[in-house]
Amino acid sequence: MENANQHFRRKVRLHPLEIVFWLCTLLPFVVTPNYLSLASQIAITALFALSLDLILGYAGIVSLGHAAFFGVGAYTAGLIAKHYWLEPLSSLVIAGALAGLVGYATSHIIVRFRHLALIMLTMGLGLLLHEAANSASMLTGGADGLQGFKVPSVLGFKFDMFGRAAYAYALAVLFVCFLVARRVIHSPFGLALRGIRENATRMPAIGAPSRAHLRKAYTIAAVLAGIAGALLTHTTSTVSLETLSFGRSADVLVILILGGAGRLYGGIIGAIIYMVARDQFSGANPQYWYFWIGLLLVAVVMFLPNGILGGIGALYKKSK
C-alpha cells in the first residue's frame, strides 16, 4: 500500500511511452524538413490547447474565449519587438506574465458563474477584447495587424527560411510548459481541481477553497496561452487581429475535444491531427474544410466521448 507521497511521486515520473513520444517530436527535423514551419505552428497550437486543457479538462471551466489570452501574448510580444527590443526570451516571459495578469483579473468574474452564463461570459469577454483591439488601431494596427519587425534569432540561432530554429524554439518552449503543466496536474492542487470538476458543491464542504483553486488554474492557463501567442509572433514576425478572434477560441476547443480533454496529451495529439489535416485538405476552399470538421465533431460526440486518446485508452483496456 502506497501513501499519498509515494502516489504523487509515481504519477510525476515520466512513462517510457511519453519519452518515446517526445523523441518522435524531433522527427520532423530529419523526415519532413520541408514542413518545419507547419511543425512549429503545430507546436504552438498544441501549447495553446494544453493551456485550455488545464481549465477545461481538469478544472471543468468551459471557455469559448480562450483566444483572449493568446492574443494578449501575441500583441505584447509584437509591441515589444516593434518598439523596444528584438530579444525573444525576455519578451516571452513578459507576454506570459501580462496574459496571466489579464487572466487573474478576469478569473474573479469567471469563477462566480457556471453553465450557460459561464460560456457566454467567456465568449463575451473574448469578443470585447477583440473589438477593443480592432478599435485601438493606434496601438494594435487595427484590422491590418502589427507588421514591420523581424525577430532575427533566439539564443544566437538564426530564424532561417527553413524554419529549423523556429521549430526548435517552439518545441522547446512547448516541452518546458508541458512539464510545468504536468507537474501542476499531478500535485495535490491538481487533484483538488479534478475534485471541483466532479462535484463543485462537495469540495468546499471538505475544506477545499474552490474559487481560489479555480482562479489559480485560470491564471496558469492564461500564462501558458500568452506564451503560445508570443511564440506565434516570434516565429512569424506578424500579429493579426485573428489571434484574438472567436474562430481561434472555437478551433482550439475543437482540437482539444478531438484529441481528448483532461489527459494532457489530448491537446497535442489533437493539434497534430487537426493542423496536418487542414494543411492537406483545406486547399483552395476553406468552407469545405469546415464540413469535415463538423462531421468530425458530430462523430466524436456520438462515438468517442473522450476524444481520440480516450478511444484508444478504452480499446487498450478492453484488450487486456
Place this chain on the structure above:
Amino acid sequence: MLSSLAGVLFDGFAYGMLLFLLSVGLSVTLGMMNFVNLAHYGFALVGGYATVTLVNRFGWNFFVALPLAFIVAALVSVALERSLFRRLYRATDLDQCLFTIGIAFIAIAAFSWFYTSEPQSVPAPFPRDQPIVAMGMGFSQYRAFLIVFGLAVTAFLVFFLEKTRFGARIRASVDNQRMAQGLGIDVDRAFMFTFALGGGLAGLGGALAIEVIGLDPSFALSYLLVYVLIVVAVGGLGSIGGSFAAAAVLGITDTAGKYYFPWLGSFLIYLVMVALLMWRPAGLFGKR
C-alpha cells in the same frame, strides 16, 4: 438630433424584432430541455435559402414565400430533433455545444456548396419603398412591416402560451419537466412541437433578414449566432418576454452604437451583454 434619435429607435427596434424571431425558439427549447442548440441559426439559413429559391427561381411573391419558409424550416428542425438531437438531452453542456456546432458547420458547408458563398438577395419586397413620412422624417416601409410583424408574432406567442391548453402544457414542461410528466403531460410531444415552432420562427427570421442584413452562410456563424446567444442569455431561458426585451435592447443599442459611435464597432454591444450577465447571470427575466 431628436429626429435622428427617432430614426435610430425605429431602425433599432425593427432590427430587434428580427433578432427576436431568430432567437425566441432557442430560448424556449433551451429552457425546456436544457438543450444548448448552437445549430439554431441553421434553421434561419434554411428559411432564408428556401425564400431565395422560391422567389428567384420560381418567381413567387416574397410575402407568399414567407409561410413556406416557416414550414420548410419547421420540418427540417423536427427531422433533426427526432433523428439526432433527442439523443443528447442528457449529455453535458459541452457535448451539446460541440455536437450542434458540428451540425452548424456541416449546414454552412452544404449551403455554400449549393448556393455558393456569395451573399444572396431577393427583389425588394416593397418595389418602390416610399418612406412613410411622419414627424417630418421618413420611415422605411419594410422596417415598419418588420415591427408590425414582430409585434404580431409576440402577441400570438403570448396568447398561445398563456391562454391555450397546449401552451399551459408547454409552460408546465419548462417549469418542471418531471412534475409535468407525472401529471400525464406528454413532454416529449410538447417538446417536439415547440422545437418545430421555434425552428419555423427562426426560418421566418432568416427570410425576413435577407433585406436587412443579407444572407450568406459563414456570416451566420460568426455574427448572428453570437447575437442570438446574447439575446437568449440576457433574456433568460424559456422566457418570451425576456427574449423580446433583450432583443429590443440589443437591436437599439447596436443600431445606436453604430450610428453615434461608429469607431467603437460592436464593442458597446458586448459590453452591455457582459454587464447584464454579471448583474443577472440567469438573464433579465430568468428564473434559474
